[in-house]
Amino acid sequence: MISVKAAPFSFDFEPSDVALIVIDMQRDFIEPGGFGETLGNDVSHMQRSIAPTKDLLALFRAQSWPVIHTRECHLPDLSDCPPAKRDRGAPSLRIGDPGPMGRILIKGEPGAEIIADCAPVDGELVIDKPGKGAFYATGLGERLEKLGIKSLVFAGVTTEVCVQSTMREANDRGYNCLLIEEATESYFPHFKTAALEMIRAQGGIVGWTAPLDALKNAVQ
């Protein structure tokens, strides 16, 4: 059993049944000209999450623990994109429109790819998801069951949207979930702070949070 000094209390897991889920570290959310920016966001905030996520990936790879990456993206014909998602608001470009990194949030386009610093390596699972949560309309739940996973460590962007949605889905399915604090970011710093607080409030109502060093110290 490995015990991480986390909040609201220690996060204990067996090395044999833990996996890392890195949420949506895609150019579309992190680089100018992508989906995140079309929504009016300052994407420079995302930069802070890159080095810690890279470190966290290295830690899991060094232990040979499973790593799963997700990508929010849609099929080229948009058949998996609800009109309610595409038509909402007044973005500068809509999902599927051509942008500087190809069609916005479309599978196979440069913008939908994971940034080089966090790119998957051979043997790592990549889950494409049409929604914010990674369990909806993907095979993720079945894949985790087959792997016998019980504890999930989370990283990625954005904290209060796709990361929190996926943690909530995982929590309802019985997983213990730990979010690494530096390895996630929001376009809105106060939303990140609030999301971390609400995840660990009420005795860990959604899960745990911890600094990266707390996990490193527990593992090494």
Ligand code: TIU
């Ligand atoms: N807009 C925003 O903050 N996030 C998303 O749309 N998707 C993810 O969080 N990946």
